Amino acid sequence: MSKIATPPPKRRGRQRSAAAEAAILKAAGELLARLPLCEVTTDAIAQRAGVSKATIYKWWPNKNLVALDALGASVLAQLAIPNTGSARQDFAEQLRSTIAFYSSQPGRLLRQFLAEGQNDAEFLKLFRDRFLKPRRDSLLTIWRRGVERGEIRPGVDGELVLDLIFGPMMYRLLVGHGPLDDIQATAIVDVVFSGLQKGPH
Amino acid sequence: MSKIATPPPKRRGRQRSAAAEAAILKAAGELLARLPLCEVTTDAIAQRAGVSKATIYKWWPNKNLVALDALGASVLAQLAIPNTGSARQDFAEQLRSTIAFYSSQPGRLLRQFLAEGQNDAEFLKLFRDRFLKPRRDSLLTIWRRGVERGEIRPGVDGELVLDLIFGPMMYRLLVGHGPLDDIQATAIVDVVFSGLQKGPH
Amino acid sequence: MSKIATPPPKRRGRQRSAAAEAAILKAAGELLARLPLCEVTTDAIAQRAGVSKATIYKWWPNKNLVALDALGASVLAQLAIPNTGSARQDFAEQLRSTIAFYSSQPGRLLRQFLAEGQNDAEFLKLFRDRFLKPRRDSLLTIWRRGVERGEIRPGVDGELVLDLIFGPMMYRLLVGHGPLDDIQATAIVDVVFSGLQKGPH
Amino acid sequence: MSKIATPPPKRRGRQRSAAAEAAILKAAGELLARLPLCEVTTDAIAQRAGVSKATIYKWWPNKNLVALDALGASVLAQLAIPNTGSARQDFAEQLRSTIAFYSSQPGRLLRQFLAEGQNDAEFLKLFRDRFLKPRRDSLLTIWRRGVERGEIRPGVDGELVLDLIFGPMMYRLLVGHGPLDDIQATAIVDVVFSGLQKGPH
DNA sequence: ATTTAAGCGAGACGGTACGTCTGGTCTTTAT
DNA sequence: ATAAAGACCAGACGTACCGTCTCGCTTAAAT
Numbered sequence: 071m072s073k074i075a076t077p078p079p080k081r082r083g084r085q086r087s088a089a090a091e092a093a094i095l096k097a098a099g100e101l102l103a104r105l106p107l108c109e110v111t112t113d114a115i116a117q118r119a120g121v122s123k124a125t126i127y128k129w130w131p132n133k134n135l136v137a138l139d140a141l142g143a144s145v146l147a148q149l150a151i152p153n154t155g156s157a158r159q160d161f162a163e164q165l166r167s168t169i170a171f172y173s174s175q176p177g178r179l180l181r182q183f184l185a186e187g188q189n190d191a192e193f194l195k196l197f198r199d200r201f202l203k204p205r206r207d208s209l210l211t212i213w214r215r216g217v218e219r220g221e222i223r224p225g226v227d228g229e230l231v232l233d234l235i236f237g238p239m240m241y242r243l244l245v246g247h248g249p250l251d252d253i254q255a256t257a258i259v260d261v262v263f264s265g266l267q268k269g270p271h
Numbered sequence: 272m273s274k275i276a277t278p279p280p281k282r283r284g285r286q287r288s289a290a291a292e293a294a295i296l297k298a299a300g301e302l303l304a305r306l307p308l309c310e311v312t313t314d315a316i317a318q319r320a321g322v323s324k325a326t327i328y329k330w331w332p333n334k335n336l337v338a339l340d341a342l343g344a345s346v347l348a349q350l351a352i353p354n355t356g357s358a359r360q361d362f363a364e365q366l367r368s369t370i371a372f373y374s375s376q377p378g379r380l381l382r383q384f385l386a387e388g389q390n391d392a393e394f395l396k397l398f399r400d401r402f403l404k405p406r407r408d409s410l411l412t413i414w415r416r417g418v419e420r421g422e423i424r425p426g427v428d429g430e431l432v433l434d435l436i437f438g439p440m441m442y443r444l445l446v447g448h449g450p451l452d453d454i455q456a457t458a459i460v461d462v463v464f465s466g467l468q469k470g471p472h
Numbered sequence: 473m474s475k476i477a478t479p480p481p482k483r484r485g486r487q488r489s490a491a492a493e494a495a496i497l498k499a500a501g502e503l504l505a506r507l508p509l510c511e512v513t514t515d516a517i518a519q520r521a522g523v524s525k526a527t528i529y530k531w532w533p534n535k536n537l538v539a540l541d542a543l544g545a546s547v548l549a550q551l552a553i554p555n556t557g558s559a560r561q562d563f564a565e566q567l568r569s570t571i572a573f574y575s576s577q578p579g580r581l582l583r584q585f586l587a588e589g590q591n592d593a594e595f596l597k598l599f600r601d602r603f604l605k606p607r608r609d610s611l612l613t614i615w616r617r618g619v620e621r622g623e624i625r626p627g628v629d630g631e632l633v634l635d636l637i638f639g640p641m642m643y644r645l646l647v648g649h650g651p652l653d654d655i656q657a658t659a660i661v662d663v664v665f666s667g668l669q670k671g672p673h
Numbered sequence: 674m675s676k677i678a679t680p681p682p683k684r685r686g687r688q689r690s691a692a693a694e695a696a697i698l699k700a701a702g703e704l705l706a707r708l709p710l711c712e713v714t715t716d717a718i719a720q721r722a723g724v725s726k727a728t729i730y731k732w733w734p735n736k737n738l739v740a741l742d743a744l745g746a747s748v749l750a751q752l753a754i755p756n757t758g759s760a761r762q763d764f765a766e767q768l769r770s771t772i773a774f775y776s777s778q779p780g781r782l783l784r785q786f787l788a789e790g791q792n793d794a795e796f797l798k799l800f801r802d803r804f805l806k807p808r809r810d811s812l813l814t815i816w817r818r819g820v821e822r823g824e825i826r827p828g829v830d831g832e833l834v835l836d837l838i839f840g841p842m843m844y845r846l847l848v849g850h851g852p853l854d855d856i857q858a859t860a861i862v863d864v865v866f867s868g869l870q871k872g873p874h
Numbered sequence: 875a876t877t878t879a880a881g882c883g884a885g886a887c888g889g890t891a892c893g894t895c896t897g898g899t900c901t902t903t904a905t
Numbered sequence: 906a907t908a909a910a911g912a913c914c915a916g917a918c919g920t921a922c923c924g925t926c927t928c929g930c931t932t933a934a935a936t
Contacts, residue, residue: 265466485880667868686910
């Protein structure tokens with residue numbers, strides 16, 4: 071799928087057209103910016119890219135994976151990890167910017183990927199590995215620093231910490247049963263850090 | 272769509288066939304027990320129910336809403352709300368049983384509904400109102416009791432509390448990036464109640 | 473089919489509604505005046521007549537027969553048979569007026585009946601007996617007078633004579649491969665009377 | 674539709690599958706041999722041909738035109754034009770063989786085409802041009818020779834002559850109000866040549 | 875006056891063909 | 906060998922019409 075190393079650059083016949091790959095991803099990206107994933111057809115991508123459908127299927131097993139490549143794994147990773155000296159503040163800021171991202175067009179696409187993934191385990195795994203994993207690895211840094219600084223008690227798995235903070239956001243995002251703004255973001259981080267219990271803090 | 276009040280049970284023409292409706296929902300249910308939502312076709316439902324496709328489209332705008340009715344709003348509400356005297360324990364138990372439910376066949380279907388909802392806002396709203404809302408209303412009881420007993424500090428919105436507890440579960444369920452078992456359930460509730468901070472407890 | 477003798481006009485239950493029958497035929501007639509037979513649906517007739525579809529099917533076996541009744545058997549018979557003293561002139565005039573009729577809206581309907589009849593022998597027979605038979609019986613008068621007067625040689629079957637005169641018209645009407653006007657009508661009758669042969673006339 | 678000139682047989686992509694087209698026409702032909710046109714469905718043709726319905730609709734706008742192609746324009750033209758030296762005899766023989774043809778299975782189909790044509794002017798024109806025109810052109814030869822030989826008086830349009838001979842046949846064929854056999858055929862040609870008038874012949 | 879046998883409007887129903895659409899594969903010719 | 910063009914298969918989609926049916930009401934003859 072696209073990421074072929076091609077170290078021996080001289081094969082027998084016509085070389086793979088880098089132009090074609092680029093055109094496909096560009097076309098897919100442009101279409102996905104306007105339409106939801108399920109309304110973007112392979113034919114439309116091929117036509118807009120000036121490329122044969124067969125060429126698409128030659129390099130990608132299906133439309134969803136084209137979309138995955140089109141979005142670019144970079145997109146989430148680009149959210150830089152802050153370091154204010156407070157894990158709580160860092161997480162709050164990350165949560166806010168993540169919410170903002172998921173409300174943008176490319177963010178909406180990620181939700182659609184998640185939806186598609188419910189019917190395609192393989193695709194879900196790819197989505198997870200390409201988009202979420204790197205992002206979560208970055209976010210773990212905040213957690214690690216928090217533990218080192220003594221802000222966060224050890225004994226709680228970092229992965230779980232991330233889910234506690236970003237899970238509620240994702241839930242609201244997907245179900246849409248409640249608001250999702252900076253106030254909510256702050257409230258989420260507050261509870262996760264301070265707990266629900268009454269207590270001396 | 273099924274929920275026709277019909278308090279005046281005497282309309283002029285032929286009555287809507289209860290048998291047909293039941294057969295449709297039964298057929299849909301049986302198919303959905305074996306196949307994922309996206310592989311269940313309207314034709315298959317009609318054929319299995321011994322019913323005309325036109326009859327289905329007369330009463331439901333599309334397949335997804337048939338499935339919604341087929342599952343039955345009851346399914347989630349059936350999880351009884353415990354009352355152990357401890358909100359923390361009640362939530363932990365609920366979280367565990369909810370996880371178990373979502374791992375069952377009907378639970379998987381709910382995830383597919385959520386997926387479909389990402390491309391159909393109207394359907395998402397229906398799903399929310401019919402399945403999640405009643406369940407969440409029940410769960411709020413646990414929260415309310417917790418506040419009254421002094422276990423949970425006031426000032427945190429009940430809805431948010433539910434998302435803090437069930438959001439992480441949903442996230443793992445949909446993304447599948449980590450395990451989801453009783454241990455995780457307990458850990459989630461622990462953190463939400465005690466917080467991540469080091470503190471005197 | 474409508475023409476029930478009903479000599480014992482006292483049956484047990486509610487009497488057949490003359491109003492309903494009239495409304496059905498009127499509605500069908502109005503629709504057939506605007507639309508081709510194949511685009512007039514039973515539902516449309518029922519709705520326009522303010523009548524239940526079941527009432528239609530109670531008295532007519534299908535839509536085509538309703539149309540047959542709606543048109544009224546009278547329509548063709550209304551073309552009066554002239555008596556100029558010359559069978560040739562009488563036939564010529566009849567041919568012209570028949571052509572004119574078949575170009576009118578009700579005439580077009582007759583062609584559609586003929587078309588339907590190609591797939592429904594029973595319907596064809598009814599159409600023949602109700603519309604064509606009486607008309608042809610009238611036209612035979614012209615032939616008979618011609619024979620009596622000595623204009624037409626005996627030994628040619630009267631039915632065949634009618635076909636020789638009206639067959640070519642019908643053919644052009646249905647196939648549309650050539651014009652059909654008064655000139656053609658005259659030419660047809662001329663040849664049928666004088667023959668193609670060169671001869672002393 | 675089928676008659677694509679394709680003199681430059683080199684287009685870029687995959688060529689239209691001759692096998693598919695042949696299979697479709699073969700399947701349609703076989704079905705039409707057993708069933709009336711109106712009972713042959715597009716799905717049945719597709720299935721029997723082992724072809725996708727989309728392929729059919731790609732090349733033909735509807736079922737009727739498939740049937741038109743399936744029958745093959747050749748069918749009527751295959752009736753060879755005799756040359757006995759007598760136009761009257763030639764016409765009589767042609768009329769007899771045409772009657773025989775229209776009583777055969779493919780002939781019945783032609784009548785159904787004519788019926789369909791009453792509701793579809795475009796289809797009627799195609800039917801006329803593909804089936805009737807060539808046949809009539811051939812038959813005109815008989816007329817022309819008759820005129821040249823002095824058997825047939827000039828001044829009567831050849832097209833009209835054909836209608837005078839074949840119109841009565843068609844009329845009886847479609848309406849079915851009288852017999853249609855060799856005796857009738859002979860009688861028709863007799864009258865058309867000799868005329869109805871008493872006269873010295 | 876009561877029964878009883880229709881007739882009737884409303885409209886739901888099973889059946890089935892239609893023509894459209896999309897996903898993904900395959901073939902042909904050109905590079 | 907790969908690409909572009911585009912034909913192909915499979916099969917689901919939602920719509921439409923047909924003719925049947927069921928329901929509750931109305932009418933009028935028979936009791």
